[in-house]
Amino acid sequence: MTEKIKKRVLVVDDTESIRIVMVTFLKTAGYEVATASDGDECFLMVPSFQPDLILLDIMMPGIHGFDVLKQLKSDPNTSHIGIIICSAKDYIPEKYLAIQHSAFAYITKPFSHDELLAAVGEYFSISHTSITVSVPVAEKEQFAVSLDSRRPYIRFWGTRGSIPVSGAAYIRHGGNTPCLEINDGHSTVIIDAGTGIRELGLKLMSEPNQPLHLFIGHTHWDHIQGFPFFVPAHRQGTSLTVYGASGFGKDLRSIFSGQLDADYFPVQLHDLPSTIIFHEMKENPIVLDTLNMNWCYVHHQGATVGFKFALNGKVIVYITDNEFLKGYCGAPDVELIPPEKLALYSNLIQFISNADVMISESQYTNEEYAKKIGWGHTSLSNGCLLCKLGNVKRWVITHHDPMHTDEFLDNKLFLTRQILESIGYPIPVSDAVDGMTEYF
Ligand SMILES: [Zn+2]
Ligand SMILES: [Zn+2]
Secondary structure, X not given: XXXXXXXXXXXXXXXXXXXXXXXXXXXXXXXXXXXXXXXXXXXXXHHHHOOOEEEEOXXXXXXXXXXXXXXXXXXXXXXXXXXXXXXXXXOHHHHHHHHHOOOOEEEEOOOOHHHHHHHHHHHHHOOOOOOEEOOOOOOOOOOXXXXXXXXXXXXXXXXXXXXXXXXXXXXXXXXXXXXXXXXXXXXXXXXXXXXXXHHHHHXXXXXXXXXXXXXXXXXXXXXXXXXXXXXXXXXXXXXXEEEEEOOOOOOHHHHHHHHOXXXXXXXXXXXOOOEEEEEEEOOOOEEOOOOEEEEEEOOOOOOOEEEEEEEOOEEEEEEOOOOOOOOOOOOOOHHHOOXXXXXXOHHHHHHHOOOOEEEEOXXXXXXXXXXXXXXXXXXXXXXXXXXXXXXXXXXXXXXXXXXXXXXXXXXXXXXXXXXXXXXXXXXXXXXXXXXXXXXX
């Protein structure tokens, strides 16, 4: 009686538990199996066992599995033996190297009973020259999510107060003076024409020409000094409306015209080929195509206003220059502030109340503020109290002092969180930085 000749498979793996599992699978499927625990043992086994197929691990002590593969395939006595690499290394380069050196297949550990027997069965049933390489795939279905860039957004083009700064100490926060772009998907609205507006102008030049609305919080230098370099104003076909508050000094047109006086700049306002309309705000809100801009006088020199608008249902307040609780250097506790003093700010508190995001300043630390009372800016702890009184849900701090380096602002931000916690109002707070975009 003759027994059907079994196919012989040599399992080469340094891990005993894996060898046991593989041997069990293979024997159950009817193969004759032998094992080796490393490359040296493999070379010893091959002449005596005469395997038809070797299942070869690669990360083994002693001779690396790829060297075993190369040696077996380059020796005319063993080159006919099929080799399937069985490895935990699930990388493309390993798989291609295996192909290059004529492995029949590459299967990745951990493999199932079915995967192992399918690879072995394939070797014995089909052409021995076929190569199968499985490309690694994610274990679970990939969670695919992409940015919806059509959503309304705001972008900070300048977040520095008073004067631009540059240099290594200011790299992370940036040095451009205030400019905020608001894009609701329909109109382009800009607040402030600090030096940040120069780069915004370059971006707008690469987009379809559309009416531009520029709101000026007040006309101190840092809020208008980028205007001469706002390229869309130098383009024929641009329609630009500049909005500002009235009630102080010169009218808006005279201020911009004066800024472009021949003593200061080579191009005068009347030379600009764009159509510029100056609009002194009387009505409130200012109604644009798809956006209503509310405004409110705030506590700063001159006719200074803050703004409020909504994007995607979220109410956003933007107030760059404002001295809340002028002269008050005490603890941020409303009980300590005389009611008649607080009453001076009731319109402001009403204006910001329940804002989803307030973008505003607290330009000075408490120590700095004590020396700069009346300069038109708020102390850190007074700024925290304003958020609490307005029930603001999130605070983004802007109009950073030119003396404050990145490191200083990091510490100041941490101190802000500490104060907000201490007054029982720990809302999220962050620093605005040049180039920062927030989608709504
Ligand atoms: Zn300012
Ligand atoms: Zn100012």
